[in-house]
Amino acid sequence: DADVTQTPRNRITKTGKRIMLECSQTKGHDRMYWYRQDPGLGLRLIYYSFDVKDINKGEISDGYSVSRQAQAKFSLSLESAIPNQTALYFCATSDPRLGGYGYTFGSGTRLTVV
Amino acid sequence: AQSVTQLDSQVPVFEEAPVELRCNYSSSVSVYLFWYVQYPNQGLQLLLKYLSGSTLVKGINGFEAEFNKSQTSFHLRKPSVHISDTAEYFCAVSENWGGSNYKLTFGKGTLLTVNP
Numbered sequence: 260d261a262d263v264t265q266t267p268r269n270r271i272t273k274t275g276k277r278i279m280l281e282c283s284q285t286k287g288h289d290r291m292y293w294y295r296q297d298p299g300l301g302l303r304l305i306y307y308s309f310d311v312k313d314i315n316k317g318e319i320s321d322g323y324s325v326s327r328q329a330q331a332k333f334s335l336s337l338e339s340a341i342p343n344q345t346a347l348y349f350c351a352t353s354d355p356r357l358g359g360y361g362y363t364f365g366s367g368t369r370l371t372v373v
Numbered sequence: 374a375q376s377v378t379q380l381d382s383q384v385p386v387f388e389e390a391p392v393e394l395r396c397n398y399s400s401s402v403s404v405y406l407f408w409y410v411q412y413p414n415q416g417l418q419l420l421l422k423y424l425s426g427s428t429l430v431k432g433i434n435g436f437e438a439e440f441n442k443s444q445t446s447f448h449l450r451k452p453s454v455h456i457s458d459t460a461e462y463f464c465a466v467s468e469n470w471g472g473s474n475y476k477l478t479f480g481k482g483t484l485l486t487v488n489p
Contacts, residue, residue, distance in 0.1 A: 292477075299382060301463060301481040302417075309474060349417065353475070362477060366416040 262286050265350050265365035272340050272372055280335045280368045282350030288363075290355060291333040293317075293325065296347040296367075305348075308333055340372040375400040375468045379480035387488050388456055394449040394483045396464030405467040405475075406447040408438055411482075412460045420462070423447060434458065459487045 263284045272278050284291065289310045294302040304317030306325040314327055322344060326334045337344055348368045354361030380395040398404065408420040421432025428440040438449045447464060464480040 290474075294479075299481055301377075301379075302479040304476075304478075351477075353477075355474070362419075364417040 261366065262363050263350055263352055263365035265348075265368045267368060268366065269369045270371070272370070274341055274372055276340050278337045278340055278370070280337075280348055280350075280370070282333045282335070282365060283331050284333075284350075284352045284363070285331065286352050286354065286363055287330070288352040288354050288361075289330060290353040291327070292351040292353070293323075293333070293335045294349045294351065295319065296349060302349065305335065337370075337372075340370075342372045344370065345372045346370060375404065375466050375476070375478050377464050377466050377478055377480035379462075379464050379483050381483050382481065383484045383486070385486045385488060386454055389453045391452050392450065392454050392458075392485065394462050394464075394485065396447045396449065396480060398445050398447065398464070398466045400445075400466060400468050402469060406438075406440060407465040407467070407477075408432065408436070408447075408449050409463045409465060409479075410460050411463065417463070420449070454485070454487045456487050456489060458485060460485060 266281045292307045293305040296302045303319050305323050306317050308314045308327045311327050324336045350365040352363050376399045378397045386392050406423040409417045410420045421430050423430045423440045431437045436451050440447050461482045461484050463482050467475045467477045470476050
């Protein structure tokens with residue numbers, strides 16, 4: 260099994276629908292992140308969590324919310340999806356014992372909003 | 374605040390030619406530097422990292438990068454590319470936020486296309 264698992268891998272949804280992207284990890288890391296990838300823009304940070312009770316907004320959090328259900332699970336929600344949220348979404352974890360370089364990424368969720 | 378600039382959005386090369394993908398960063402503190410690769414329809418894979426020590430870092434698949442502190446650059450190179458190196462490459466910088474908390478910032482990516 261992968262260290263960081265994202266579900267679903269692909270999703271098509273309609274404008275206005277609520278959708279949840281899920282991320283689970285077996286690394287035992289406290290730190291988890293959600294990034295969004297758009298062509299020509301690289302990866303941008305949506306939300307991050309340093310532990311279950313510590314959740315913070317990233318640079319592009321508008322239109323998104325998150326839930327840290329447990330150390331191993333970090334979900335990203337789009338309350339009312341819009342077409343410009345069509346993107347590839349990555350979840351990641353990091354190991355604080357490795358300073359700033361112990362990141363592990365999931366395989367991504369490709370979301371299309373029509 | 375840190376930022377990462379990848380100077381070329383697309384780099385087309387012929388097979389067996391050398392390639393350099395350029396990356397510059399700005400940060401007021403010490404950083405860790407990374408190159409990630411994303412093959413078509415796949416996730417991110419760490420290619421190499423610079424933490425400290427030797428400024429020339431070797432990674433997987435024959436890639437290497439050189440950290441130049443005075444020029445705040447971390448360019449990626451390969452002396453002879455293969456068709457299979459066709460992918461998007463992301464430069465990233467990790468900056469300390471305080472304590473053991475770090476922020477990872479990505480560049481916008483460089484699409485390397487290797488032609489036969």
